[in-house]
Amino acid sequence: MERFERVQAFPGTYFEILPLDLRxxxxxxxxxxxxxxxxxxxxxxxxxxxxxxxxxxxxxxxxHYTIRLEKISIPDLENLIKFxxxxxxxxxxxxxxxxxxxGFDLDLYIRSYMIELYIxxxxxxxxxxxxxxxxxx
Amino acid sequence: MDRFExxxxxxxxxxxxxxLELRKLLSLYVYHCNxxxxxxxxxxxxxxxxxxxxxxxxxxxxxxxxxxxxxxxTDIRADRIKVIEGTNxxxxxxxxxxxxxxxxxxxxxxxxxxxxxxxxLIELTKL
Numbered sequence: 001m002e003r004f005e006r007v008q009a010f011p012g013t014y015f016e017i018l019p020l021d022l023r024x025x026x027x028x029x030x031x032x033x034x035x036x037x038x039x040x041x042x043x044x045x046x047x048x049x050x051x052x053x054x055x056x057x058x059x060x061x062x063x064h065y066t067i068r069l070e071k072i073s074i075p076d077l078e079n080l081i082k083f084x085x086x087x088x089x090x091x092x093x094x095x096x097x098x099x100x101x102x103g104f105d106l107d108l109y110i111r112s113y114m115i116e117l118y119i120x121x122x123x124x125x126x127x128x129x130x131x132x133x134x135x136x137x
Numbered sequence: 138m139d140r141f142e143x144x145x146x147x148x149x150x151x152x153x154x155x156x157l158e159l160r161k162l163l164s165l166y167v168y169h170c171n172x173x174x175x176x177x178x179x180x181x182x183x184x185x186x187x188x189x190x191x192x193x194x195x196x197x198x199x200x201x202x203x204x205x206x207x208x209x210x211t212d213i214r215a216d217r218i219k220v221i222e223g224t225n226x227x228x229x230x231x232x233x234x235x236x237x238x239x240x241x242x243x244x245x246x247x248x249x250x251x252x253x254x255x256x257x258l259i260e261l262t263k264l
Contacts (some may be wrong), residue, residue: 002260034190034191035190035191035192040179050192052172052189052190052192058264059236059247060234060235060236060249060250062171062249062251063172063187063188063189063192063194063246063247063248063249064246064247065192065194065244065245065246066237066244066245066246067243067244068242068244068245069243070243082174087148095244096242097243099149105192112241112242112243113200113225113226113241113242113243113244113246114198114225114226114241114245114247115194115195115196115197115241116193116194116195116197117192117193117194117244118192118193118194119191119192120191120192
């Protein structure tokens with residue numbers, strides 16, 4: 001299922017009345033990320049880079065977040081994606097990372113040692129999680 | 138000394154040739170933050186919250202790093218490389234006024250060095 005077509009995700013909403021192509025356009029507009037995401041997959045752990053600058057290597061031109069997702073700490077990525085697709089809240093507790101999706105497509109909450117991060121839920125973020133999950137299979 | 142007046146920080150650069158007021162204006166322009174920054178006191182300790190492009194990022198500072206922040210600020214002002222470390226948190230300044238690097242066991246954040254960020258660090262130590 002394509003989460004952002006919103007067909008199955010919110011079957012009772014006004015989205016259902018609209019033609020599929022219009023729905024697709026609307027969600028592409030709403031769920032466009034206004035930041036960049038990249039993933040890296042070295043052997044020991046996977047990393048998600050989120051940056052507000054144009055290029056990952058531009059120094060001093062924007063904020064750059066790197067989140068380390070170890071397989072051991074977040075084994076349940078598949079479940080997280082499934083629940084986000086259904087718009088249902090889910091909480092994943094890993095050994096050193098905690099991810100919460102509270103529904104309503106607002107943001108993804110990531111908590112770890114000394115940091116808390118709210119990332120707006122957008123299409124590329126979901127795609128990144130899906131891609132990470134593929135790596136793990 | 139105000140780091141961003143650049144008087145003592147780079148005494149031999151072209152900036153030293155300019156009148157102080159112009160230097161101040163230039164540095165305010167160059168070091169203007171393009172994100173919001175807020176300091177607050179949480180149950181778990183002093184917290185810095187940075188907001189940009191819809192992303193909200195809170196960093197909790199352990200007590201054993203707070204006491205080292207004044208030295209970090211002094212070194213940033215003098216443009217000296219500095220790393221301070223507390224429980225599960227490390228802050229590094231590599232010089233050249235580019236960024237501040239904040240490292241926890243599972244994350245790494247690079248924040249452009251700007252005036253409000255320095256002010257926020259100073260405010261953290263007052264909590």
